[in-house]
Amino acid sequence: MGEVKKLVEGKVKYIGLSEASPSTIRRAHAVHPVTAVQLEWSMWSRDVDPTCRFHDYLDKITYFEPASNIKNLAVGIGIVAYSPLGRGFFSSGAKLVEAFSEGDHRKNLPRFQPDNLEHNKSVFERVNGMANRKGCTPSQLALAWLHHQGNDVCPIPGTTKFANLNENIGALSVKLTEEDMTELEAIASAVKGD
Structure with missing residues (x-):
C-alpha cells in the first residue's frame, strides 16, 4: 500500500480495493484513504447486509466481522457492487x-x-x-x-x-x-x- 500511496502523490487520484476484508481495508486506509471497495452484492448475494453496516470508525472493525461492515463508514468508502443481478x-x-x-x-x-x-x-x-x-x-x-x-453504492451489471x-x-x-x-x-x- 505504501507504493500505491506514492502513485497517488503522482498520477493516481483515488485508491479502490476489491474483495478486501475489513482488516485489509483498515490497514490500507491507515496508509492512504480508500475511496471504494468492489464486492459482490445483490438480492442474491447479500453479504453486505444493512443490519451489519453501522460502524462509525475503521478502528471498530475487527477481522471476525463480515466484510459488510465497510459499508457506511464515517470515512466515506463507496461500494462498487458487481453481479448486482445475481449472476444473471x-x-x-x-x-x-x-x-x-x-x-x-x-x-x-x-x-x-x-x-x-x-x-x-x-x-x-x-x-x-x-x-x-x-x-x-x-x-x-x-x-x-x-x-x-445508499448514494454511495454503485452497481455495475455486466451489460453486453x-x-x-x-x-x-x-x-x-x-x-x-x-x-x-x-x-x-x-x-x-x-x-x-x-
Missing part, C-alpha cells in the same frame, strides 16, 4: 441455467444446483410479481434495490447489449417505499444455496 438470475430466472455453456462456472455455484434452483424459482417469481406491480422488469427492481441502499443498457438505466426511475424494501428483504432472505 434476476434477469432471466431459473431458465438462465439452460443457457449456460459447458465452461460456465455458474453451473457449479450452490444456488444453481437442482434442489436450490427449484426453490429459488419461487424467489424469482416473487421478484417478478413485485416488478409487474411496480411497472418495471425484475432486473430493474434488483438494481433499484441496490440503488436504495444496448437493450440491456437501456433497461438497466431505467432502474434509476424505479422508486421503492420502505414497505417495498421490507418486502424485498423478505424475498431475498429466502434464497437457498451459499
Whole structure:
C-alpha cells in the first residue's frame, strides 16, 4: 500500500480495493484513504447486509466481522457492487441455467444446483410479481434495490447489449417505499444455496 500511496502523490487520484476484508481495508486506509471497495452484492448475494453496516470508525472493525461492515463508514468508502443481478438470475430466472455453456462456472455455484434452483424459482417469481406491480422488469427492481441502499453504492451489471443498457438505466426511475424494501428483504432472505 505504501507504493500505491506514492502513485497517488503522482498520477493516481483515488485508491479502490476489491474483495478486501475489513482488516485489509483498515490497514490500507491507515496508509492512504480508500475511496471504494468492489464486492459482490445483490438480492442474491447479500453479504453486505444493512443490519451489519453501522460502524462509525475503521478502528471498530475487527477481522471476525463480515466484510459488510465497510459499508457506511464515517470515512466515506463507496461500494462498487458487481453481479448486482445475481449472476444473471434476476434477469432471466431459473431458465438462465439452460443457457449456460459447458465452461460456465455458474453451473457449479450452490444456488444453481437442482434442489436450490427449484426453490429459488419461487424467489424469482416473487421478484417478478413485485416488478409487474411496480411497472418495471425484475432486473430493474434488483438494481433499484441496490440503488436504495445508499448514494454511495454503485452497481455495475455486466451489460453486453444496448437493450440491456437501456433497461438497466431505467432502474434509476424505479422508486421503492420502505414497505417495498421490507418486502424485498423478505424475498431475498429466502434464497437457498451459499
